[in-house]
Amino acid sequence: MRYPKESPPAFTLTSGPVDAYPEVLRALASTVIYDYDPAFQLVYEKAALKAQKAMATPEPPLILHGEPVLALEATAASLIAKDDCVLNLASGVYGKGFGYWAARYAAKVEEIEVPYDECVEPEAVQAFLKDHPEIKVVAACHHDTPSGTLNDVDAIGEVVAEAGALLIVDAVSSWGGMRTTPGACRAGVYVTGPNKCLGCPPALSLAAVSSEAWDKIDSNPDAPTASMLSLTDWRHAWKSTEPFPFTPSVSEVNGLDAALDRYLNEGPERVWARHDLTAAACRDGVRAMGLDIWPAREEIASPTTTAVKMPQGADAAKIIAVARTRYGVMLSAGRGDTEGKLIRIGHMGPSAQPMYALIAIAALGGAMAATGVDVDVGSGLVAAQSRIDASG
């Protein structure tokens, strides 16, 4: 039995895009109404207010009409003025990548870089900021998806605030899957996307901007306006009485609205517990198979992605292909510097179901065995199951 590549896989257990929740898929199929129809203006306002509630922000976060790279690039373009010194924290491919955008707009970009299986220590940031009082903006990636590692952005936010700088947080693939809010990390701009743990398709981003960050953006003469890269254009657009700077993605907003309903109805704590247990079962299964997770320490492993370190001789691309062909299970490769070194199992929204840990372990382990890697799949399955049972 083979799963042909022309047909959708049976299981998408990637680190995103993942499938959307069924209620989101149905909402995407809603009648498209005119953006200036009063009914749509109300839908938009209500969705923004639900996002505010879900993200616990003092005002509604911006809904930007492109996947989260849009919000991240727009944040760099808007918040970083041309005479700013920026400190970029790089503990992975995505954190590193933000530095390139920062460099496009800043006078200077400093960087604290650590190995990509590690995190940036808040103390290191504190020390750096003490030595570099000229730093105006610090950028941190909460969950560096290509590594499956977390930075402690709440503690980092503390030291950044002490230093009087503004923190940009990329929480794209963590928010909605674990306890994290813009407020808890005192973020200037906090970017996330409904396309990961909230269970929407990729197409939108959410950006929570603090009042200090708005002040800095307002005083930045180069902050984009009348542009896709503008944050400013959208500041008041959530109000049903205000115009949109351009046509919002009506169907995706309908999907977001349904995803927020689901998130708030299921209850954030319960959603996070689902992600946490799925990841814990996966990690236990991985280790019991005789493998290791990529993150250097359990504490910095994200509950939304399990990155599995490839042992000597394992061919990650081939293993992914075998898992897809033999089991119908799609997994994610690494990206950039982590490509080939790890394979990622996502736990995001609809895929954050503990029982998927069994399918992930079986598919990963089975494909590794099939390609000649010595793994004990049975022990992996038992360990994953035990972890799930222990939670009961």
Add this chain to the structure above:
Amino acid sequence: MRYPKESPPAFTLTSGPVDAYPEVLRALASTVIYDYDPAFQLVYEKAALKAQKAMATPEPPLILHGEPVLALEATAASLIAKDDCVLNLASGVYGKGFGYWAARYAAKVEEIEVPYDECVEPEAVQAFLKDHPEIKVVAACHHDTPSGTLNDVDAIGEVVAEAGALLIVDAVSSWGGMRTTPGACRAGVYVTGPNKCLGCPPALSLAAVSSEAWDKIDSNPDAPTASMLSLTDWRHAWKSTEPFPFTPSVSEVNGLDAALDRYLNEGPERVWARHDLTAAACRDGVRAMGLDIWPAREEIASPTTTAVKMPQGADAAKIIAVARTRYGVMLSAGRGDTEGKLIRIGHMGPSAQPMYALIAIAALGGAMAATGVDVDVGSGLVAAQSRIDASG
């Protein structure tokens, strides 16, 4: 009987967003698969090839992951180099607006501006280019939606090509609803959107770039890369073997794919005929009511939007509100300079059905009468019906 503003209208006859075709809505509800899943890479490639067929281009047009303002801004940023002189043709609010983006990137922007119920004559462009051989890029809006007027971009394309300049065409709300292709107007970059006449929701844009335009973009050191505003990043992304620069909007691509199937299956000529007859019936109805269309001449009225000139004393905003409340029919206001001066009835994709002309005439006429404007709705209905019947 009143239609509350909290509920969707019964009929959306706006100039976009309009409702999507039912098959597109259903496609939006498809399982979301990983962008690097081989099945999705094939979906993307096939959609791009269908777009190529539909647009009759030598290679697949770019699918950009934001509504058409993204493609227009990205075109300005990519094609216009900082020492370029640009000629912007402004016969309406959208054409005028492109000039501001052009000015952000060009050394100099010249403009031929005409009253917003008129079009720019190809002869005027020819004469201007003769006097200004330094012009490298000309920008024209095919259908200036806020006016419901067409520019003859095929003829303009001829004189631009003769002058050795590159033409940017905004065909967002004309392509797919009438006979127009990138090739026929010899466009350097031709931008359209699936969210108008193709019957998709707003979220994507399509950009056909000629080989001459690619050469110019390649030689422009400021052409964005690693950016939402990049065209270059997406040049080869349509191939199933090439990576995506960032995550494409999976669900919207599924919708686009279904819309292209429908367009090609129904047959472009038949689709255009539907748009044409709907608009013709509307225009006849408008005039028979005792009103006039906004375009100065019948020949420059778009088959995809009927802009109705407001007579002395008519309150466009109030008329639109009454049509929505009393009849459940949503119509579009003007934009910018045309706001208050006209009301627009869209004929785009699913709303391009001749019988909707009757509903449009009845709702517009009824709302005008209800607000004290002297119109003969009955004659309008008879005239619209006659036009439809004459086509049989």
Add this chain to the structure above:
Amino acid sequence: MRYPKESPPAFTLTSGPVDAYPEVLRALASTVIYDYDPAFQLVYEKAALKAQKAMATPEPPLILHGEPVLALEATAASLIAKDDCVLNLASGVYGKGFGYWAARYAAKVEEIEVPYDECVEPEAVQAFLKDHPEIKVVAACHHDTPSGTLNDVDAIGEVVAEAGALLIVDAVSSWGGMRTTPGACRAGVYVTGPNKCLGCPPALSLAAVSSEAWDKIDSNPDAPTASMLSLTDWRHAWKSTEPFPFTPSVSEVNGLDAALDRYLNEGPERVWARHDLTAAACRDGVRAMGLDIWPAREEIASPTTTAVKMPQGADAAKIIAVARTRYGVMLSAGRGDTEGKLIRIGHMGPSAQPMYALIAIAALGGAMAATGVDVDVGSGLVAAQSRIDASG
């Protein structure tokens, strides 16, 4: 321009099936869950309780898993015992038809039959029952769809109750589109279907059974059990703690649930007003065209269907075909005895929008004119529009 028969029409203005409401279509696409899953048992119970509220019955109506002919046949089989004398009221094809089912189960079926453009007078029923005290069951069709006529079932119910008989009411195509309840007509069994005015697809029926009728069914040894034709099997199935006699139509129940939400949220009075005004505008338009409605008197014309009498020489089948081909508008033919004598325009659920009266008049009138019938379509359109405006 021609609408090919292979493609769906642009407008379905038939007397049912009509299109379903968009929220119902989306609900039909919900994940199918096991009928004994506790979540589905709750969905079923809630839907039944919403139906009870909508129909104002003392206990939840039965949801039967076939279109309303199932409930009608099951009612005949269950309620009518083999020694019963039944009075069948026949004012149309459907009322007449019920008599055949009654005859299958009854000792004797008496009938009051009137011309099919008329209604049965309550006084005639009263007189008949006085003369025939042996009658145990009376059957009446509220809205005889093939005629577009109403019987006054509330008044009939009064005289049937006085006579101590039980009344079976076929309210399939009236309930949900006008003021009518099982209680108001004191029905023993009152059958309706979600596939008409409630805006669902055809697949289910609803039957409200009074306690007197349950007593009669319980005492009927031939009342079907363990059968598709059983009412008894389903009596308690609505409770989440009770078993289903066979597998319910899960997706259709999801659709029904959404339709009931919509009906109750929009507000029954508002829904009825929508049906009423659409029908009134249609009738005015029909007469102004120079035609007549089929019902003998305005008062007995249903607000859910406008039956238009064909004038001498008009070919109904051809007119319907022309309306479909030329305008993309689907209308209904008559049935049985009314076939060829009338054409029906449905006003049911999503098609009960006053503006559709214009499309119906235009399509019907235009197709009649095209086939050589002398009609004044313009006057029809003006009259329909006037009626709508007069309601404002």
Add this chain to the structure above:
Amino acid sequence: MRYPKESPPAFTLTSGPVDAYPEVLRALASTVIYDYDPAFQLVYEKAALKAQKAMATPEPPLILHGEPVLALEATAASLIAKDDCVLNLASGVYGKGFGYWAARYAAKVEEIEVPYDECVEPEAVQAFLKDHPEIKVVAACHHDTPSGTLNDVDAIGEVVAEAGALLIVDAVSSWGGMRTTPGACRAGVYVTGPNKCLGCPPALSLAAVSSEAWDKIDSNPDAPTASMLSLTDWRHAWKSTEPFPFTPSVSEVNGLDAALDRYLNEGPERVWARHDLTAAACRDGVRAMGLDIWPAREEIASPTTTAVKMPQGADAAKIIAVARTRYGVMLSAGRGDTEGKLIRIGHMGPSAQPMYALIAIAALGGAMAATGVDVDVGSGLVAAQSRIDASG
């Protein structure tokens, strides 16, 4: 972590209803068109022709508008004449149940009954028919779902044909999931349902009637007509030029059409292999856990359902509840005589994915362990995985 009963489960691994394929769910959301619209008549005809191809019958099978109990009851009512002697084969609850319907219509019903973990031997049928030449009709259940056991209907069909009797086959939960056709078992009437292995929701049934069976039905004066229980009414209804006896379930037909497309496109052999491997992995897992399957022998275990025998002291209802609450996995109880004695895992359509064997084993085993039953879940998982791997 607990899965609340108010919310849908995470996994439906029951013996039906199961979830529908995504393409079927989307098809259910299609615009509802009038049953006499020419476009729907073509949809119906095409669906019937696809069903003919899928079932390999000489003419299109009947599509009946109720779940398969309708087709079974209608078959009993239509085919069995009041002076017929019928042989009913009872190897399970469903086979036994058919006898009650048969008895309603037949002069006499004989029965071969075997324990419900066994099958009826063709030789026994042969011998019985030899001794009872008066038997006109034999009824057999191919897959007796409440037992998960198969009867060899192809061999039974042989001996029934030899004896000159007509065979009724209930293949509701086997057809589409394994190699079986009406022709191979020489069935007079062969009933199946799209709601099991074809991946549709419950609402329709399919009945293939042989020409001999039609002859018998035609000569049966009591065969229902003008009834929900009629087969005759629907004989020619598949043709686009023929009327429907009552309104077909339009949306469900749209779903069936999509399901048949999927079945034929995926390829029946590939679909059957998916079911077979899922069941084999489940059975191996069950045994390795220290449990046994309910069927007396491996050869009679259905590839579409794995029935697991409850060991001494196991509380099936409680185990099912724990699996639902703790793992979000819904399993099926037994029915009637098998209730409490077994638990069923379905492999039908979308749930026939080998990896689901792991989830089923984990949920069943985990829930058994949690309720005090001694099982070795780990060995079960390893065995299931091994079976899947062995197929690669």
